Amino acid sequence: MLYVILAIVLSACLTFYRVMKGPSVSDRIVAMHAIGVMFLLVLVLLSYFFARKIFIDVALVYGVFLFVDIVIMAKYLRKPEQGGVRD
Numbered sequence: 001m002l003y004v005i006l007a008i009v010l011s012a013c014l015t016f017y018r019v020m021k022g023p024s025v026s027d028r029i030v031a032m033h034a035i036g037v038m039f040l041l042v043l044v045l046l047s048y049f050f051a052r053k054i055f056i057d058v059a060l061v062y063g064v065f066l067f068v069d070i071v072i073m074a075k076y077l078r079k080p081e082q083g084g085v086r087d
Helices: 002-021 025-050 054-076
Strands: none
């Protein structure tokens, strides 16, 4: 179990490179969302490992915030002819 959590954290650290060096803003947003999903998975695994149900509740709320975050960014980054932000 611990090796799985360490593998997820390592892959999140590698994905952080894409956040810093992504060729476009969209790539960086996708990488940030991927890191968020990885840490959500770590929360669920820790809930199973420690037998604490509160971590599941925290993971559910965190998942909702991740979804709302992506919806807000998608609305913000729409093309200007569709009513999005202009550069």
